[in-house]
Amino acid sequence: NAGVTQTPKFQVLKTGQSMTLQCAQDMNHEYMSWYRQDPGMGLRLIHYSVGAGITDQGEVPNGYNVSRSTTEDFPLRLLSAAPSQTSVYFCASSYSLGEYEQYFGPGTRLTVT
Amino acid sequence: GENVEQHPSTLSVQEGDSAVIKCTYSDSASNYFPWYKQELGKRPQLIIDIRSNVGEKKDQRIAVTLNKTAKHFSLHITETQPEDSAVYFCAAFYTNAGKSTFGDGTTLTVKP
Numbered sequence: 001n002a003g004v005t006q007t008p009k010f011q012v013l014k015t016g017q018s019m020t021l022q023c024a025q026d027m028n029h030e031y032m033s034w035y036r037q038d039p040g041m042g043l044r045l046i047h048y049s050v051g052a053g054i055t056d057q058g059e060v061p062n063g064y065n066v067s068r069s070t071t072e073d074f075p076l077r078l079l080s081a082a083p084s085q086t087s088v089y090f091c092a093s094s095y096s097l098g099e100y101e102q103y104f105g106p107g108t109r110l111t112v113t
Numbered sequence: 114g115e116n117v118e119q120h121p122s123t124l125s126v127q128e129g130d131s132a133v134i135k136c137t138y139s140d141s142a143s144n145y146f147p148w149y150k151q152e153l154g155k156r157p158q159l160i161i162d163i164r165s166n167v168g169e170k171k172d173q174r175i176a177v178t179l180n181k182t183a184k185h186f187s188l189h190i191t192e193t194q195p196e197d198s199a200v201y202f203c204a205a206f207y208t209n210a211g212k213s214t215f216g217d218g219t220t221l222t223v224k225p
Contacts, residue, residue: 031211042119042202042215043157050211058212059114090156098145098164098208104156 001026004105006091012111013081021076021108023091031094031102032074033058034066036087043090049074050097081112115140117205119216126193127224134219136203137185143205143214146179146186151200151218160201161188193223 007022025032030051035043045058049068063085065077074093078085088109094102116139126132136146144165149157163170163177163186170177174193179186190197203216 033211033213035215040217042117042204042217043213044215045213048211056211059214097211098206101159101162102147104158106156 003027004091004093004103006089006105006108008108009106010109012113013078014113015081015083017081019078019081021078021089021091021110023074023076023105024072025074025093025103026072027093027095027103028071029093029095029103030071031097032068033092033102034064034074034076035090035092036060036085037090037107038087046076046089078110083112086110086112115143115205115207115212115214117203117214117216119203119219121219122217123220123222125222125224128193128195130193132188132190132193132197132221132223134188134201134203134221135185136187136205136216137183138205138214139184140205140207141181141184142207142209145206145208146177147204147206148177148188149202149204151202153199157202190221193221195223195225197221198223 004025033048034046047066049055091105119136147162150160151157176189200218206213
């Protein structure tokens with residue numbers, strides 16, 4: 001198993017550009033989530049999904065969209081990048097939240113200039 | 114929403130000593146409390162977790178305690194080793210709603 005994979009590892013965007021961060025897992029996990037981690041802070045939940053076709057907002061959803069058309073993939077879209085979105089983004093998945101471990105991807109370091 | 118406070122923000126101990134990190138949460142609906150270790154530039158990794166129906170859990174040198182009434186939980190690391198040096202995060206999950214809130218982290222340094 002590859003576990004949770006994320007692409008790209010690094011990305012630089014200009015203000016106003018849009019892009020999609022990719023996340024995939026091959027463990028047949030139902031629950032997937034996106035977090036952002038700013039320097040010196042913990043992870044903050046952006047969006048999450050409890051299964052294909054079902055998504056919901058987390059703590060900091062503004063400026064981001066998600067969709068979950070398959071169990072494996074959970075892409076995060078930045079609609080119009082802003083410097084405040086400079087952060088490290090982690091995708092995570094779990095077979096069942098709270099019952100089984102949540103596994104994190106390696107992260108994407110995004111810089112918006 | 115949920116608020117998680119984590120203390121201390123930095124902790125320095127001598128090798129072999131114990132380390133304790135404490136977290137408080139605000140939402141009584143939270144029912145799952147994991148602890149993660151994150152090394153510089155790496156992803157968070159689960160080291161131990163506890164569910165709301167359990168008061169204490171131990172795994173070798175690591176233990177977690179939960180006081181639901183006071184809404185606080187703690188990580189205890191005994192016989193610390195230099196490789197325990199990392200940032201440790203607590204989190205409170207409300208699993209029925211898929212929500213999670215993390216503390217701001219504790220940087221643990223174990224001096225040889």
